[in-house]
Amino acid sequence: xxxxxxxxxxxxxxxxxxxxxxxxxxxxxxxxxxxxxxxxxxxxxxxxxxxxxxxxxxxxxxxxxxxxxxxxxxxxxxxxxxxxxxxxxxxxxxxxxxxxxxxxxxxxxxxxxxxxxxxxxxxxxxxxxxxxxxxxxxxxxxxxxxxxxxxxxxxxxxxxxxxxxxxxxxxxxxxxxxxxxxxxxxxxxxxxxxxxxxxxxxxxxxxxxxxxxxxxxxxxxxxxxxxxxxxxxxxxxxxxxxxxxxxxxxxxxxxxxxxxxxxxxxxxxxxxxxxxxxxxxxxxxxxxxxxxxxxxxxxxxxxxxxxxxxxxxxxxxxxxxxxxxxxxxxxxxxxxxxxxxxxxxxxxxxxxxxxxxxxxxxxxxxxxxxxxxxxxxxxxxxxxxxxxxxxxxxxxxxxxxxxxxxxxxxxxxxxxxxxxxxxxxxxxxxxxxxxxxxxxxxxxxxxxxxxxxxxxxxxxxxxxxxxxxxxxxxxxxxxxxxxxxxxxxxxxxxx
Numbered sequence: 001x002x003x004x005x006x007x008x009x010x011x012x013x014x015x016x017x018x019x020x021x022x023x024x025x026x027x028x029x030x031x032x033x034x035x036x037x038x039x040x041x042x043x044x045x046x047x048x049x050x051x052x053x054x055x056x057x058x059x060x061x062x063x064x065x066x067x068x069x070x071x072x073x074x075x076x077x078x079x080x081x082x083x084x085x086x087x088x089x090x091x092x093x094x095x096x097x098x099x100x101x102x103x104x105x106x107x108x109x110x111x112x113x114x115x116x117x118x119x120x121x122x123x124x125x126x127x128x129x130x131x132x133x134x135x136x137x138x139x140x141x142x143x144x145x146x147x148x149x150x151x152x153x154x155x156x157x158x159x160x161x162x163x164x165x166x167x168x169x170x171x172x173x174x175x176x177x178x179x180x181x182x183x184x185x186x187x188x189x190x191x192x193x194x195x196x197x198x199x200x201x202x203x204x205x206x207x208x209x210x211x212x213x214x215x216x217x218x219x220x221x222x223x224x225x226x227x228x229x230x231x232x233x234x235x236x237x238x239x240x241x242x243x244x245x246x247x248x249x250x251x252x253x254x255x256x257x258x259x260x261x262x263x264x265x266x267x268x269x270x271x272x273x274x275x276x277x278x279x280x281x282x283x284x285x286x287x288x289x290x291x292x293x294x295x296x297x298x299x300x301x302x303x304x305x306x307x308x309x310x311x312x313x314x315x316x317x318x319x320x321x322x323x324x325x326x327x328x329x330x331x332x333x334x335x336x337x338x339x340x341x342x343x344x345x346x347x348x349x350x351x352x353x354x355x356x357x358x359x360x361x362x363x364x365x366x367x368x369x370x371x372x373x374x375x376x377x378x379x380x381x382x383x384x385x386x387x388x389x390x391x392x393x394x395x396x397x398x399x400x401x402x403x404x405x406x407x408x409x410x411x412x413x414x415x416x417x418x419x420x421x422x423x424x425x426x427x428x429x430x431x432x433x434x435x436x437x438x439x440x441x442x443x444x445x446x447x448x449x450x451x452x453x454x455x456x457x458x459x460x461x462x463x464x465x466x467x468x469x470x471x472x473x474x475x476x477x478x479x480x481x482x483x484x485x486x487x488x489x490x491x492x493x494x495x
Contacts, residue, residue, distance in 0.1 A: 019058075019059045019060070019061055019076075019080055020045070020058070020059065020060045020061070020088060020092075021060075021061040021062070021063070021106050021123075022041075022045075022060065022061070022062045022063075022065075022092060022095065023062075023063055023064050023099075023101050023102075023103070023106070023127070023129075024062055024063065024064040024065025024066075024095045024096060024097045024098065024099055025064045025097065025098075025099050025100055025101040025129060025132070026064075026097060026098045026099065026473065027101070027128055027129040028041065028097040028128060029097060029472055029473060030128070030159070030472065030473075031428070031472065032159050032183075032184055032185070033184055033185070035185075036472075037128050037158065037159060038097050040185045040188065041092075041126070041158070041188070042092055042093055043185070044185060044188050044189050044192060045088075045089070045092055045192075046089050046092075047189060048189075048192045048193065048196050049085040049088060049089055050085070051193070052085060052196075054082065054083055054085075055082050056082065057080045057081055057082055058078075058080060058081070058082070058084045058085060058088060059076065059078050059079050059080030059081065059084065059088075060076075060077045060078040060084075060087075060088045060091050060092065061074065061075065061076045061077065061106075062074070062075055062077050062091070062092075062095055063075070063099065063102055063106055064097075064098070064099025064100050064101060064102070065095045065096050065097065065098070065099060066096065066099065067098070067099060070099060070100065071100055071102045071105065071132075071133035072102075073099050073100075073102075074102070074105070074106065074109065077091045078091055096439045098439075100132045100133055100355060101127070101129050101130070101131060101132045101133070102131070102132070102133040103125070103127055103130070103131045103132075103133075103137055103168070104131055104133070104136065104137045104140045105133060107123055107125060107137070107140060107144075107153060107171065108140055108144075122151075122152050122153075122154070122177075122195075123151075123152070123153040123154070123177075124153075124154045124156065124192070124195040124196055125153060125154065125155045125156065125168070125171065126156040126158055126182075126188070126191075126192070127155070127156070127157060127158060127160070127168060128157075128158040128159050128160065129160075130160075130164055130167055130168065130387065131167075131168075132354070132355060132356075133354070136388075137167070137168050137170065137171040138167075138170035138171065138174070139307060139310075140171065141153065141170055141171040141172075141173070141174030141175050142174050142307040142308060143284065143306055143307040144174075144175060151175055152175050152176050152177045153171050153172050153175045153177045154172055154177040154178050154179075154180070154195045155168050155169055155171055155172040155177065155178075155179045155180070156179075156180040156181075156182050156188065156191040156192070156195070157169070157179065157180065157181050157182060158182045158188055159182070159183065160181070163342065163343055163361070165179065165181060167343065167387070178195075180194070180195075209230075209306075211230055211282075211303035211304055211305060211306065212303060212305040212306075212307060212308045212309060213298065213300075213301070213302065213303055213305070213309070214263070214283075214296070214297065214298030214302075214304075214305055214309045215297065215298065215309060215311070216252065216297045216298070216299065216300060217248070217252060217295065217297050218285075218295060218296045218297055218298070218309060218311070219290065219294075219295050219311075219312055220287060220288045220289060220290045220292065220294055220295070220312040221285050221286075221287060221288070221294065221295065221296045221309070221312070222265055222267070222285060222286045222287075222288055222294050222296060223263055223264075223265045223277065223283050223284075223285050223296040223298075224283065224284050224285060224286060225277065225281050225282065225283060225284075226282045226283065226284050226306060227282070228282035229280045229281070229282055230279065230280055230281070230282050230303065230304050231280070232262075232278075232279040232280045232302075232304075233279065233280065234278065234280045235260045235278045235279070235280070236260060236276075236277070236278040236281075237255070237258045237260040237261040237276035237277075237278065238258075238260075239276075240254045240274045240275070240276060242254070242272065242273065242274040243272070244271040244272055245272060246266075246272045246274060247266075247272075248266040248268075248293070248295035250274070251264050251265075251266040251274035251295070251297075252264060252266075252295075252297050254274060254276070255274075255276050255297065255299070256299075258276060260276075260278055261276040261277070261278070261299075262277060262278055262279035262281070262298065262299050262302045262304065263276070263277040263279075263281070263283065263296065263297060263298040263299065263302065263304060264276050264277070264296060264297050265277075265295075265296045266293075266294065266295045266296065267294065268292065268293030268294060277304075279302050279304065281304060282304060282306060283298075283304045283305050283306065284305070284306050284307065285305065285309070287312060290312055290314060290315070315385060315389060315391050316338065316339040316341075316385060316391060317338070317391065317392070318336065318337060318338030318339065318383040318385070318391045318392035319336065319337045319338070319383075319392055320334060320335070320336055320346065320381050320382075320383055320392050320393070320394040321334070321335035321336070321367075321394075322334045322335065322367075322381055322394060322396055323396070324395070324396065324397065325396065325397045325398075325399050326372045326396065326397075326398065326399065327372065327398070327399050327400075327401040327424075328372055328373065328374050328375065328376055328398045328399065328400065328401050328403075328424065328470075328476065329371065329372060329373075329374050329401065329403075329423065329424025329426050329429075329470050329471075329476065330371070330372050330401070330424055330426070331369045331370065331371055331372075331426070332369070332370055332371075332372055332396070333367040333368075333369055334346055334367050334368050334369075334370055334381055335366060335367040336362060336366060336367070336368070336383060336392075338362065338383050338385075338391070338392065339385065340362055340363070341385065341386055342386065343361070343386045343387040344361065344362045344363075344383070344384065344385060344386060344387065345359045345360065345361055345362065345383075345384045345387045346359065346360055346362060346368050346370065346381060346382065346383055346384070347359035347360075347370075347381070347382050347384060348370050348371075348372065348373065348379050348380070348381055348382075348396070349379065349380060349382060350377075350378075350379060350380070351378065351379070351380045351395075356382075357371075357373045357379070357474075358370055358371050358373075358471075358473075359384075362383075371426055371427075371470075371471055372396075372398045373398050373470075373474065374403075374424075374470040374474045374475075374476035375398065375474070375476070376397075376398050376399060376400045377397070377398055378395065378396075378397055378398075379395075379396050379397070379398055380393045380394065380395055380396065381393065381394045381395075381396055401424070402422050402423075403422065403423045403424070403468055403476050403477040404421065404422045404423075404477065405419055405420070405421050405431065405466050405468055405477060405479045406419070406420040406421070406452075407419040407420070407466060407479060407481065408481075408490075409480065409481070409482060410481075410482045410483075410484055410490060410491065411457045411481065411482075411483060411484070411490075412457065412483070412484050412485070412486050412487075412488060412490065413457060413458065413459050413460065413461050413483050413484065413485060413486050414456065414457060414458075414459050414486060415456070415457050415486075416454055416455070416456055416457075417454070417455060417456075417457055418452040418453070418454055419431060419452055419453045419454075419455060419466065420451060420452040421447055421451055421452070421453065421468065423447060423468050423470075423476075423477070424470060425447055425448065426470060426471045427471060428446065428471050428472040428473075429446065429447045429448070429468070429469065429470060429471060429472075430444045430445060430446045430447060430468075430469050430472060431444065431445055431447060431453060431455070431466055431467065431468055431469070432444040432466070432467040432469055432475075433455060433457070433458060433464055433465075433466060433467075433481070434464060434465055434467055435462065435463070435464055435465075436463040436464055436465050436480065441467070442458050442464075443455065443456065443458075444469075447468075457481075457483050458483050460483070461483050461484055461485050461488075462482075462483055463480070463481075463482060463483075464480075464481040464482070464483055465478050465479060465480050465481055466478065466479040466480075466481055
């Protein structure tokens, strides 16, 4: 989960405009001190809202709160305006926590929204997980700093390990902000108070744009104009005449022979393309696969990149060894060989989908133990180099296994009931009582507390359901439950 609080608007030190950007990712169902992190975050944000001046412009932007697997699921739920604290509190309480964590794109969008102004911009990013949308928060910090924006990002790691914190603290380091480690509710509240409710820093003059050199031949790099200019003398090379089977070396030679060409990009698609750019073109870049054929180049002495160029290096090799099948919800031992670099991980996910069900650092041992998903089907194990690039995969099938809950079909409000269960009994498996069709729950009990479990029915009559939740992450079985008034006759218990 991630949440960010973004300050913008006219320079009025006493009432800066603020946007709260909250991530609704599924990892927020994880627990700290026996409580789901989403509950802690909701209460903490509500407490901070009471300390915001009524005249302050405040808004809420959320992401990952409407659907799984969509890195573009971002919504401005409450536009910034004075007196919106109540609306924001209600919106946060109504959020569903189930999506991905596009941490970098959220901060980028906040920065882009502020780009037209000259005022200082501050982001307070609260995250309980790492980026899950193939972006690099460290590179983003360098890019924003190089763009010359008067921009500062503070980062609060909510329940992150030291190694995980290192992956996101760089966003603060490169923009002049601070990184806070929050291991519990009190730490989170203190960090938020130190950043969100603290008086804003006095405005400072905008930083001049900085530009960086590239290299004459940059393998696996695709240059991309930002739409800005570097201030260098204008002038663009004419379009190149390029053969459909041309090479990157030929593209480089065409640019080298044109005095107006400062940079080039080679696209190896079905018909190869070579594009030249003038020295006044402000450039960013995207990284492609080393074997895909993309290449770009910038002449020596030309400064046009908005962030430093990082050469691509050949990836190391790895292997994975595991059973071909394993029952849903059961632990599986995965043997591995690989670079064992810092932050290397092994994960389980759907083929072709970057979202992962569960994962473990290879530093945990060999083999590592991973929990199988709760839905039968085909999955893949992945070795992720530095928790970023997949360098090995292995297919694995989650086979069906019985998951049942035996309980009365009807109970009186507030009464105790006995629930017998069959299930994976994985760590943090629990049975919840929830309103039928809702995205939240009313109460829960961990299955390791006994079999049968004793739970108390809700106090309000109505239609409910029992849910078996695997590892406090995924509901893998449900059973209807009708709660009757306290004095209603029971027609009988259905096993």
